[in-house]
Amino acid sequence: MPIVVDIDVMLARRKMSVGELADRVGITPANLAVLKNGRAKAVRFSTLAALCEVLTCQPGDLLRWEAEDAEGAVGAEDAAGAGETVGAPGE
Numbered sequence: 001m002p003i004v005v006d007i008d009v010m011l012a013r014r015k016m017s018v019g020e021l022a023d024r025v026g027i028t029p030a031n032l033a034v035l036k037n038g039r040a041k042a043v044r045f046s047t048l049a050a051l052c053e054v055l056t057c058q059p060g061d062l063l064r065w066e067a068e069d070a071e072g073a074v075g076a077e078d079a080a081g082a083g084e085t086v087g088a089p090g091e
Helices: 007-014 018-025 029-036 045-055 076-080
Strands: 003-005 040-043 063-065 084-086
Touching: 007 018, 007 029, 007 045, 018 029, 018 045, 029 040, 029 084, 040 045
Parallel strands: 040 084
Antiparallel strands: 003 063
């Protein structure tokens, strides 16, 4: 996927654990891991805003775009719209 998630970088800069970030943002550690490891297909703006607030950063500090290979065709999972959306409970 051409969007790369750099939450690990910000966690290291802030000397914060994944569990602490999840608690302060209001999402489960499992959902944060999905986002952190690049497996999420979407993220709610409210979750992104909460991450930025807690980490005192801008969205561009957490997300960046990288060009895909010329051979990087859309996979069956992407075409079917499968994947997980990460957000706070109840949204």
